[in-house]
Amino acid sequence: MTDVPDLSSDEEHFEEDEWQEMETSGASVTCLYCANVSVSIEDAVKHCESAHKFNLNTLKAKFNMDCYSYIKLINYIKTHKPTADAVMNSAEALWEDEKYLKPVENDDWLMFDFESLADAPSSPQSYHANVENGLVTLTQSHFLELQRTIQVLTQQLNESKTHLQMAKEDIGKMQASMKTIVDVGSTNSNGESAMIVDCVSKVPLEDDEGYFNTYAHFGIHYDMLSDKVRTESYRDAILNNKETLKDKVVLDLGCGTGILSMFSATAGAKKVYALDQSEVVYHAMDIIRENNLHETIKVVKGRLENTKLDEKVDIIVSEWMGYFLLFEGMLDSVIYARDNCLKPGGLLLPNRCNISLVANGDVDTHIKLIDFWSDVYGYKMNCMKSEVVREASVDVVGSKNTLSEPCVVKDIDINTCNTDVMDFTSTFKLPITKDGSLTSLVGYFDIFFDLPSKVSFSTGPHTTATHWKQTVFYFRDCKEVKNGDVIEGTIICNRQKTDVRALSVQIDIFGKTHKYILS
Structure with missing residues (x-):
């Protein structure tokens, strides 16, 4: 009997709101301009608007700000302590110097999801209506504002209907695909129960x-x-x-x-x-x-x-090694050869390997690949960010941007491992070695020939680059880290259900789940 594929571990169940978003801490937040303490960053933003006339929406529209401009703004305020009026009335963005990307302190203000403002409309103007003999008389400006509101809401409703229809069509296609997989995979040409394809040797x-x-x-x-x-x-x-x-x-x-x-x-x-x-x-x-x-x-x-x-x-x-060591699944063939072609006591070259993770802080590349979608020829394409980070990148990282010590997440003894080696779960701890913005985790592998004259090599960012490069798991949003911090998380690697040579990788970190594919 064939198992119905578990989509919970594959790429089909990606929800944009569930992954690639950093959570703000639960600590209290001090106002930028006074000693007032708020219970959340959202309340602190509202306090600044009401008490100090410091409006992030106004600044965002005035200077066409993105999340990096926002980080610079906060660090500028923390550094120079200008008044709210000075910031709001400034004719230019005084904080655009790249030096303000470096955090002054680890602050919840830097964790605010600036993109969530999404050009939100400013607070509605207060209007007064005259009521006489059951009739309501509106001023012309009030009437025009109501018309604009109706138009916006109508447009949003139509867009929601369109997205809902698209979602229904996608679900229909997925159901049809799943039915085909189950129907074809459940029996072979003789009507007998078919074998589950969970390794290369079972692929026709x-x-x-x-x-x-x-x-x-x-x-x-x-x-x-x-x-x-x-x-x-x-x-x-x-x-x-x-x-x-x-x-x-x-x-x-x-x-x-x-x-x-x-x-x-x-x-x-x-x-x-x-x-x-x-x-x-x-x-x-x-x-x-x-x-x-x-x-x-x-x-x-x-x-x-x-x-x-x-x-x-x-x-x-x-x-036999592929990207992130296990991609392409050729280790399956090595295991098959070991079990069927090797004499007892025979030798495997190489005989041992491992996979490691290290923290990376390449802000420039993050801006180039991910923040690019915030403004594409004047149009917002933020929805593409989740699709971009969903696909693990293969690139040469280099050591200058690494922020932590590495951590081995998988050791493999090729003499004894089985074909389920592509499925593993491991916790990791990454001791941060310098301040910076965490943009991704980087995966690489080391290879060992345990012979009388030992030989080994690494594909990590600290060594000469190889054709395997490194595998980069980008986060949608950056996370500020400091020297001495220890980043903890869990990595779950699985062979894809529909492609035995491909991988699905899940990284749980900072209270969020991030899912990636290598295919």
């Missing part, structure tokens, strides 16, 4: 060709081979441990151009099986013959799960 080869086709292009192999951290680490692990490989039978799983097979043959392996399902394997045959290693290396085209080797092997070498 014809449905998996798209993955292998991505490796049929020259560019991706150029990127991998020119990645010196990656390629030289494998070279050193193999050639600096020749005694380990001497006279051994080796399987190069996902051989690509055959570089690891040639390293293994050069190290003294007796026999090397270079296996790949991609069309690039035909070029590997020519490359291996060109280097006179064809008597040692046997090239096999095929997906391992659908291929039978002539014998079991002593060593499996494979460069």
